[in-house]
Amino acid sequence: MVDVPSDWLVVIAGKYASIYGPTTGDKIRLGDTNLYAEIEKDFAFYGDECIFGGGKVLRDGMGQASGYPESFCLDTVITNAVVIDYTGIYKADIGIKGGLIVAIGKAGNPDVMDGVHNNMIVGVNTEVIASEGMIVTAGGIDCHVHFICPQLAEEAIASG
Numbered sequence: 548m549v550d551v552p553s554d555w556l557v558v559i560a561g562k563y564a565s566i567y568g569p570t571t572g573d574k575i576r577l578g579d580t581n582l583y584a585e586i587e588k589d590f591a592f593y594g595d596e597c598i599f600g601g602g603k604v605l606r607d608g609m610g611q612a613s614g615y616p617e618s619f620c621l622d623t624v625i626t627n628a629v630v631i632d633y634t635g636i637y638k639a640d641i642g643i644k645g646g647l648i649v650a651i652g653k654a655g656n657p658d659v660m661d662g663v664h665n666n667m668i669v670g671v672n673t674e675v676i677a678s679e680g681m682i683v684t685a686g687g688i689d690c691h692v693h694f695i696c697p698q699l700a701e702e703a704i705a706s707g
Contacts, residue, residue, distance in 0.1 A: 551603065567596045568627045568638055568679040575629065575682075584631060590653045592640040592661045597626045597640055597654050597669065606618075611669050612656040620670025622646075624654045628678035632685050642667040 558566075560573070569575050570589040577584055591597075611618070627639040630651060630707035640654035642664070669675070 556573055559593075564680075566679070567591065568681075568684060569629060577682075584629075584636050586638055587635045588637040590651075590662075591627070592653065595653075595662070597624070597653065597675075609659060611671060611673070612658060613671055615668055615670050617670065617672060620668045621649070621654065621666075621673045622691070623674045623676065624684065625676045625678045626654065628683040630683050638662065638685045640667060644645060664672065685705065 560570075563570060563625075564573060570591070571585050571586055572573040574583045574585045576582070580633060592602060621642045621644055623643040625643070629636070629638050630641070630643055639651045642650040644666075650664050650666040653660075653662045654667035654669050655663045657665075657668060664688055666700055
């Protein structure tokens with residue numbers, strides 16, 4: 548057990564994972580297999596996580612920075628994603644600008660949050676995709692498509 552100052556709020560690991568997703572050292576089960584992935588690194592600063600929703604951090608003056616030009620801010624941020632790629636297994640925010648991933652790390656408002664990556668400022672026009680408990684990996688293609696109208700028949704045949 549780690550000693551913490553008495554004025555700190557300690558969150559039980561299971562409760563933390565249910566709110567923010569897994570953190571360093573947590574293991575997640577991959578589907579209905581017996582395979583587990585262990586989170587090697589968490590880019591979040593505990594207590595400064597980017598979460599979206601009513602009364603949560605990503606709002607004006609808190610996790611969302613105001614007063615920054617649009618060119619400095621992300622178009623989209625995917626928050627608290629478990630990233631599995633060739634570099635490892637970690638939890639991070641994913642910053643997207645101009646349709647490209649510009650950075651993976653800690654997103655937010657650098658004026659009030661610790662550790663925000665220089666290229667990951669969340670502005671007032673940044674679209675937020677909450678990803679707590681979800682896995683993001685490169686190369687995944689969703690091939691499950693519903694062909695629900697006759698105009699798509701030609702596309703369906705061409706797709707195999």
